Amino acid sequence: MPKILIPTPLRQFVDKQDAVTVAGATVGELLQALTNQHADLRKHLYNDEGKLRSFVNVYLNDEDIRYLDKDATAVKDSDTISIVPSIAGGR
Amino acid sequence: MAATIAPPGLSLTNEEINRYSRHLILPEVGMEGQIQLKASKVLCIGTGGLGAPIGMYLAAAGVGTIGLVDFDVVDRTNLQRQIIHGTKDIGRKKLDSAADTMLDINPNVNIVKYEAALTSENALDIVRQYDVVVDGTDNFPTRYLVNDACVLTGKPNVYGSIFRFEGQASVFATKDGPCYRCLYPEPPPPGLVPSCAEGGVLGILPGLIGVIQATEVVKLLLGKGETLAGRLVLYDALNMKFREMRLRKSPECPICGPNRTITALIDYHQFCGVPRETAEPATVQGDIDPTEVKALLDKHHHFTLIDVREPHEHQICRIPAARLIPLGDLPKRLAELDRSAEYIMHCKSGVRSAKACDLLKMNGFQKVRNMKGGILAWADKVDPSVPKY
Numbered sequence: 001m002p003k004i005l006i007p008t009p010l011r012q013f014v015d016k017q018d019a020v021t022v023a024g025a026t027v028g029e030l031l032q033a034l035t036n037q038h039a040d041l042r043k044h045l046y047n048d049e050g051k052l053r054s055f056v057n058v059y060l061n062d063e064d065i066r067y068l069d070k071d072a073t074a075v076k077d078s079d080t081i082s083i084v085p086s087i088a089g090g091r
Numbered sequence: 092m093a094a095t096i097a098p099p100g101l102s103l104t105n106e107e108i109n110r111y112s113r114h115l116i117l118p119e120v121g122m123e124g125q126i127q128l129k130a131s132k133v134l135c136i137g138t139g140g141l142g143a144p145i146g147m148y149l150a151a152a153g154v155g156t157i158g159l160v161d162f163d164v165v166d167r168t169n170l171q172r173q174i175i176h177g178t179k180d181i182g183r184k185k186l187d188s189a190a191d192t193m194l195d196i197n198p199n200v201n202i203v204k205y206e207a208a209l210t211s212e213n214a215l216d217i218v219r220q221y222d223v224v225v226d227g228t229d230n231f232p233t234r235y236l237v238n239d240a241c242v243l244t245g246k247p248n249v250y251g252s253i254f255r256f257e258g259q260a261s262v263f264a265t266k267d268g269p270c271y272r273c274l275y276p277e278p279p280p281p282g283l284v285p286s287c288a289e290g291g292v293l294g295i296l297p298g299l300i301g302v303i304q305a306t307e308v309v310k311l312l313l314g315k316g317e318t319l320a321g322r323l324v325l326y327d328a329l330n331m332k333f334r335e336m337r338l339r340k341s342p343e344c345p346i347c348g349p350n351r352t353i354t355a356l357i358d359y360h361q362f363c364g365v366p367r368e369t370a371e372p373a374t375v376q377g378d379i380d381p382t383e384v385k386a387l388l389d390k391h392h393h394f395t396l397i398d399v400r401e402p403h404e405h406q407i408c409r410i411p412a413a414r415l416i417p418l419g420d421l422p423k424r425l426a427e428l429d430r431s432a433e434y435i436m437h438c439k440s441g442v443r444s445a446k447a448c449d450l451l452k453m454n455g456f457q458k459v460r461n462m463k464g465g466i467l468a469w470a471d472k473v474d475p476s477v478p479k480y
Contacts, residue, residue, distance in 0.1 A: 008255045009284055012419050018330075040422075044283070054277040062336050084325065084336065086275040087254040089287040090297065091139030091163075091173075091229035 004034055004081040013041040027060060028071030030081060045083070055086040097123075097130035107199060111153055124313045125153060129199075131312045132156040134221040136209055136237055138189040139163070140287070140297030141227035141251050141304065143175035148305040150193035150200045154312065157193065158203040158221060161185045168480075172294035209233055211356040214240040223311050225249045225304050229287065231278035232359035238263060238271035239356055242346050247320075249307045251300040254284075256293050256329040258300035261319045261338060262307050264347070268320035273341035273348075278363045282446070289442065296328050377448060379460045381469040384435055388412055394433035396462075399447045404439065408477045410469060418443045421450055430455050437462035437469070439480075 001021045006014050014020055015038070022037070024030035035042040047053050058065045059082040065073045075081070103111070103125060114120040120128075133154050135145050138161045149157055165173075165180045165188050173185075180188035186204045193202060205217060209228075218224055218240045226237045226248055234252075241248035241264040248263040250271060263270045303324065310316045323336040346353040387394060398405060398413040405415050416424055418438070428434070434451065436444035436459065444461050451459045462469070470477040 008257050009290075053279070055275050055279040057274070057336075059336050062334075064337065064339065066341075067337075067339055082325075082334070082336070084259075084323075085284065086231070086279055087252045087257070087259060087284060088231045088234055088278075089229055089253040089290075089292055090137055090141045090227050090251065091169075091287065 001077055002030060002075045002079045002081060004030060004083065007083055007085055009085055009087065010041060010044055010083065013044060014038045025075060026069075026071065027058060027065050027073040027075055027081060030075060031058070031071075044085075057084045058082070059084060097126045101126055101130055103129065104199075107153065110197070110199075114153070119315045120313060124315070128153045128309070128312055129155040131223070132158070132221045133308055133312070134158040134160070134218060134224045135227060136160045136224065136233070137227035137229065138173075138175060138185045139169065139227060139229065140172045140253065140292065140294075141301040142189070142225075143173045144298050144301035145225050145227055145305045145308070146175055146189050146193050147196060148302065149308060150197045150202075152305075152309055153197065153199065154308075155199075156201045156203060156221075158205060158217065159186055159189055160205040160207065160209050160217070161189070162206055162208055172292065172297050174298070209236060209240075211236060211358065214356060215244060218244050218246055221246060223247050223249060223308050225308055226251065227301065227304070230363075230365075232363045232365055234271060235278065235362060236356065236359045239346055239353065242270050243354075243356070247311050249304045249311070251297075251304040253292055253296050253300055254287065255290055256296060256327060258296055258324075258326040258328070260300055260303045260307070260324045260326070261322060262311070263320075265311075265318070265320040267340070269338050269340040270344060270347045272346050273344045274323065274338060276341070276343075276345070281363065281365050282442075289439075293328055296326075299326065299328070377460050378441075378463040379435060380463055381472045384437075384462050384469075385473045387435075394435055394458075395428075396435050396437065397447070398466075399436055399438050399444050400466075404480075407480050408466060408470070410437070410466065410474075410477075413437065418447055421447055425451075425454055428456070430457070433458040435460045435462055438465045440465040440467050 001023050004020050006018055022030050022033040024033050045056055060073055111125050114125050131154050133149055135142055138159050163185045165176045165183050165185055167181055175192045176188045186206055190202045214236055224241050224246050238248055247265045250263050251260045307318050310318050321338050323338045325334045342348055396413040398415045399418040401417050436447045438444040441464050448459045448461045467479050470479050
């Protein structure tokens with residue numbers, strides 16, 4: 001099954017795991033399965049209209065899904081999905 | 092090439108030739124490149140965790156003019172990562188402390204100090220005077236401001252950002268490259284992403300990310316190699332993994348796209364939904380001072396003091412009467428609490444406990460108050476034996 005890498009700020013919503021494996025044929029299905037398992041995560045990934053939030057990017061391997069087929073992007077078992085939220089620390 | 096063209100006749104002194112010998116024998120730098128560095132001007136925004144290695148290495152490398160923007164004062168908690176400052180500098184202006192360290196490394200460097208916050212009013216005038224900008228700030232409003240100022244003036248923005256054990260680095264706003272808004276069109280709402288002060292940061296992490304930024308600055312100035320423009324490096328210190336994501340210029344980018352809507356600097360505090368910082372945070376209804384909490388405890392007034400920090404913070408210091416329920420566990424543990432009872436919530440500085448108060452009130456709790464300033468204020472006002480972290 002494809003692996004979803006969870007960034008540090010969001011690990012608190014997935015029982016502190018750094019990666020989660022879920023079943024699905026598209027990026028949208030995988031994220032749906034992920035947020036079904038971890039309901040608290042949903043509002044951090046999606047806005048009220050169900051759109052991916054603009055400070056969270058999702059990558060299929062090294063490509064931003066905004067430049068693929070977005071939620072409909074097909075996923076193979078060997079693929080890695082990365083959720084990369086905006087961070088601002090520097091001091 | 093990013094840098095200004097070195098004026099003809101600019102040369103290196105014998106001292107400089109000796110100092111930069113390891114650069115001069117690199118064909119990619121050589122005499123021409125080193126003179127180019129000497130002619131270059133770099134603006135470093137922030138002299139903290141990222142700014143420390145950036146400032147030190149750029150000075151050592153012989154960048155001729157380095158502008159520093161900071162208005163902060165060195166604090167003991169900075170020293171775990173901000174290696175440009177030392178114990179002797181506690182209480183000094185970071186600008187003075189950073190400049191002293193950089194001039195000690197290389198007295199040939201011209202340092203320009205800006206003791207101010209970068210704002211929509213001053214940013215363009217400052218940024219315009221430099222060849223490359225390095226972003227070592229620690230908040231979203233300034234990051235969007237730096238990006239927009241760089242896009243509007245056509246200056247490359249060397250970006251780095253850190254959180255706990257993770258870092259990001261890239262180069263934005265090169266001639267045909269993407270900008271920060273192409274990566275993240277909008278910031279998260281305030282409070283959703285904790286700052287390093289709230290979430291912690293591995294002291295070495297800004298060292299590594301800052302060194303990546305300094306490397307990219309020097310490459311941009313020399314016009315050598317392949318920069319991070321169009322690539323986002325993700326670094327995970329805990330697992331020691333580097334990953335690289337492709338970064339594209341967004342056709343919908345509001346500042347660098349073909350249909351741009353932003354043509355001047357905006358109000359970045361408003362854009363990020365952050366209230367402007369005030370010297371003394373206003374007391375909000377439901378706040379209670381630590382001295383009053385102490386008085387209630389002494390009177391055996393019937394209430395429960397709840398510490399919403401993490402267990403590892405509770406181990407550092409605690410108020411004996413407080414019961415630990417970390418903020419993240421609170422929603423699941425509401426059943427342990429009584430809606431008609433009285434609660435006072437506290438955390439480290441009062442931010443998380445304010446969220447805990449909101450959560451309890453939304454769930455029908457009536458008598459909930461927030462201990463103002465958290466356990467740090469308790470240490471200041473009630474019990475000086477409590478260590479501050």
